[in-house]
Amino acid sequence: MxxxxxxxxxxxxxxxxxxxxxxxxxxxxxxxxxxxxxxxxxxxxxxxxxxxxxxxxxxxxxxxxxxxxxxxxxxxxxxxxxxxxxxxxxxxxxxxxxxxxxxxxxxxxxxxxxxxxxxxxxxxxxNDKEFLEFAGYLKAQVPRLSEHQRECLKALGWAKILVADDQAHCELEGGYLRPAAPFEIGGYVGIWALRLKNIGLISEERDEEVWVVPHDSERHIDQDMRCRSTKDYLVTTPECHRLAYLIDRASRARRAS
Known part of the structure; x- marks a missing residue:
């Protein structure tokens, strides 16, 4: 059996x-x-x-x-x-x-x-959700660009969008200013940004400034200190904006169907 x-x-x-x-x-x-x-x-x-x-x-x-x-x-x-x-x-x-x-x-x-x-x-x-998030992000950010940045976008087709502004860190440990934390674009903007970065349609850029604040007893600064500020940007390409335009057209076609 x-x-x-x-x-x-x-x-x-x-x-x-x-x-x-x-x-x-x-x-x-x-x-x-x-x-x-x-x-x-x-x-x-x-x-x-x-x-x-x-x-x-x-x-x-x-x-x-x-x-x-x-x-x-x-x-x-x-x-x-x-x-x-x-x-x-x-x-x-x-x-x-x-x-x-x-x-x-x-x-x-x-x-x-x-x-x-x-x-x-x-x-x-x-995926569809990421397409909409990407197109919505650009649509919201482009009007916030400075006049100079909008001129660059119009003439050259790319934009430099401020994502994170890390103001003056004056952390001095044993005479050594700790390095700035890495910029994780996916965490700040969305996973779509990481995907587009890997493809090459967007990139990251960081502007960093370091300066010295001299000691000042009246301000209770006992020794010279070095300070740092960083600004992290998402940099687009002409194809990035062209893709957003096609996504907008595709979205309108979907709503009409």
């Missing part, structure tokens, strides 16, 4: 594993892969038609798609875009951003630049 029982248990386990596998494949993987693909197609086709109209390419949409898809570089770009969509951590905004950016590149008949490859990578890496 024991071998028969073992065989029944083994058969039952096999059936369960098969059922779970089919469930995950059909109800999870295929469902969400199809959902992401639909958002990509919607944004790609809408932007493709829009850009074609702007360029006065008045041919039928199907004819335009057939014409551009005959080029090897275009078919390769579309394949890479679809691969990114399938692997995207974002269910909606990432695939839409990939669709918008791919349509622009396809109609211009070129390959993606290094900066655009970084944008594709960000669209694949961030």
């Amino acid at each position: 024991e071998p028969v029982t073992s065989a029944l248990v083994s058969s039952a386990k096999t059936a369960v594993v098969k059922y779970v596998g089919e469930f995950i494949k059909g109800k999870v993987i295929e469902r969400w892969s199809q959902y992401r693909a639909e958002k990509f197609y919607d944004s790609f086709l809408e932007e493709f038609q829009k850009q074609a109209d702007v360029r006065c390419q008045s041919a039928d949409l199907d004819d335009l798609l057939l014409k551009v898809s005959e080029r090897d570089e275009v078919s390769s770009l579309l394949f890479d875009a679809y691969r990114r969509v399938c692997l995207s951590a974002s269910r909606e905004l990432g695939p839409r951003v990939i669709g918008l950016l791919t349509a622009e590149i396809v109609l211009e008949g070129r390959t993606a630049t290094e900066g655009e490859e970084q944008m594709f990578q960000a669209a694949e890496t961030l």
Whole structure:
């Protein structure tokens, strides 16, 4: 009886594993892969038609798609875009951003630049919540920039956003001023900032000033002291702001759908 029982248990386990596998494949993987693909197609086709109209390419949409898809570089770009969509951590905004950016590149008949490859990578890496946090952060911070910083953003496409201002530390221990604590951008701003930093769309910058405060008996300063202040910044790139613009468009398309 024991071998028969073992065989029944083994058969039952096999059936369960098969059922779970089919469930995950059909109800999870295929469902969400199809959902992401639909958002990509919607944004790609809408932007493709829009850009074609702007360029006065008045041919039928199907004819335009057939014409551009005959080029090897275009078919390769579309394949890479679809691969990114399938692997995207974002269910909606990432695939839409990939669709918008791919349509622009396809109609211009070129390959993606290094900066655009970084944008594709960000669209694949961030989830929907992180996309919204990133776009919301830039939208809130840009109006707070100084006039000079806004001019730099307008002319050069990058901004230097103050994140942490650590005022005058005068900690003197045995004649040694302790080093400033490291700046952890993910902790100050959000995990999205750490992801974009790793991709190369943003960077960190620190301005540090050290000065000496002379002894002053009236102020009860018995010896010279060295003091330090640090200012930590998030530095954007032109592609960073372009990505935020595409996220805004993708968000509006999602609300309209």
